[in-house]
Amino acid sequence: MSSGPYNYSYIFKYIIIGDMGVGKSCLLHQFTEKKFMADCPHTIGVEFGTRIIEVSGQKIKLQIWDTAGQERFRAVTRSYYRGAAGALIIYDITRRSTYNHLSSWLTDARNLTNPNTVIFLIGNKSDLDAQRDVTYDEAKKFADENGLKFVEASAKTGENVEEAFLETAKKIYESIQDGSLDLNAAESGVQKKPTANGARTLSSENAEGRNPSSCSC
Amino acid sequence: MEVLTDFVTDDYLREFEVKYNDEIANSNGKPNDETVFQYAWCLTRSRLLSDVKKGVMFLEQLLASCKTDQAHKRDYLYYLAVGYTRMKDFTVARKYIKSLLQLEPGNRQAQELEKAIKSEMETEALKGAAMAGGGLLAAGALVALGMALLKKK
Numbered sequence: 442m443s444s445g446p447y448n449y450s451y452i453f454k455y456i457i458i459g460d461m462g463v464g465k466s467c468l469l470h471q472f473t474e475k476k477f478m479a480d481c482p483h484t485i486g487v488e489f490g491t492r493i494i495e496v497s498g499q500k501i502k503l504q505i506w507d508t509a510g511q512e513r514f515r516a517v518t519r520s521y522y523r524g525a526a527g528a529l530i531i532y533d534i535t536r537r538s539t540y541n542h543l544s545s546w547l548t549d550a551r552n553l554t555n556p557n558t559v560i561f562l563i564g565n566k567s568d569l570d571a572q573r574d575v576t577y578d579e580a581k582k583f584a585d586e587n588g589l590k591f592v593e594a595s596a597k598t599g600e601n602v603e604e605a606f607l608e609t610a611k612k613i614y615e616s617i618q619d620g621s622l623d624l625n626a627a628e629s630g631v632q633k634k635p636t637a638n639g640a641r642t643l644s645s646e647n648a649e650g651r652n653p654s655s656c657s658c
Numbered sequence: 659m660e661v662l663t664d665f666v667t668d669d670y671l672r673e674f675e676v677k678y679n680d681e682i683a684n685s686n687g688k689p690n691d692e693t694v695f696q697y698a699w700c701l702t703r704s705r706l707l708s709d710v711k712k713g714v715m716f717l718e719q720l721l722a723s724c725k726t727d728q729a730h731k732r733d734y735l736y737y738l739a740v741g742y743t744r745m746k747d748f749t750v751a752r753k754y755i756k757s758l759l760q761l762e763p764g765n766r767q768a769q770e771l772e773k774a775i776k777s778e779m780e781t782e783a784l785k786g787a788a789m790a791g792g793g794l795l796a797a798g799a800l801v802a803l804g805m806a807l808l809k810k811k
């Protein structure tokens with residue numbers, strides 16, 4: 442029961458935030474199902490998605506909370522930020538107002554997560570280049586000034602979607618490796634292998650790399 | 659389904675409780691609908707059954723006084739279905755999720771919740787059967803329960 446796709450070394454918690462209609466749920470769906478939803482209703486409160494990925498030979502389960510962008514939900518969706526190892530902040534490249542609100546999303550993300558949380562900025566709907574309202578250079582500059590990773594992506598074509606989620610995981614994994622992220626801190630957003638099969642000792646051995654062949658399957 | 663199993667932390671629950679009580683104290687006892695909704699939503703995510711019950715009671719009051727605004731109705735129906743599922747009152751939970759699907763038949767989030775409620779209900783029924791029946795029946799139910807849990811993954 443402990444083999445196969447359910448076998449992973451870490452769990453990372455992500456949150457996806459940003460104005461309503463920027464494509465948060467579509468990005469999540471594209472990442473977990475590899476499909477685009479053309480007609481997607483506004484999220485009611487929060488949605489959840491999960492996928493197992495691989496970083497440096499380690500299987501990692503991403504647990505992703507997709508929050509509703511509508512203002513009336515915002516007070517409560519904030520309670521999902523805590524303990525996020527990764528935060529994806531999304532704006533829509535065809536709607537300037539969604540870009541103008543970034544600093545408020547960023548402030549929330551900074552205040553409510555921990556200093557090691559990896560924050561990734563995504564300009565979504567890059568397929569709609571003809572209707573572009575925010576240039577790449579401008580957003581890139583904003584990202585650099587604030588120390589954020591940045592890509593433009595499209596939940597419709599899938600461009601850069603995989604990359605954004607994986608890059609975030611890579612950066613989190615790096616801070617585990619270099620010791621800056623304390624796994625024992627309650628709010629690191631990272632858990633070592635769950636104990637569903639009760640094999641606590643075994644799992645920590647695996648994570649320490651005593652079983653290098655486990656990733657070659 | 660995580661929306662049915664995640665818990666709110668005490669500090670957030672308290673924050674919305676305080677906000678609710680403040681509004682009662684400062685506005686002739688009539689808090690803002692939004693404040694009530696926020697508090698109710700947090701209550702449905704509590705570990706305490708009594709909180710969840712209080713949460714769905716607030717949501718039912720909001721729903722009863724919500725005549726025209728479909729967007730808000732949708733929110734109430736969704737979290738009523740969540741709350742009643744957490745209380746394991748599946749009949750009422752299904753009633754609410756069905757009303758939501760009547761408003762928005764194509765809503766994927768609502769469809770997923772309906773599925774999750776169904777599978778939760780089956781799991782509980784099998785658990786009940788396993789406890790009630792002895793011997794073979796219980797063993798059979800346990801196998802079925804195991805299969806149901808595996809399928810849910």
Ligand SMILES: Nc1nc2c(ncn2[C@@H]2O[C@H](COP(=O)(O)OP(=O)(O)OP(=O)(O)O)[C@@H](O)[C@H]2O)c(=O)[nH]1
Nearest residue numbers: 461462463464465466467479483484510566596597
């Ligand atoms: N052309 C194009 N349309 C997109 C893209 N991503 C999302 N959309 C459309 O934009 C609309 C909103 O997408 P959602 O994913 O529901 O937006 P959201 O950010 O989750 O919105 P809330 O849940 O209200 O916060 C939908 O109609 C999508 O089909 C994209 O990359 N390209």
Ligand SMILES: [Mg+2]
Nearest residue numbers: 465466483484
């Ligand atoms: Mg959404």
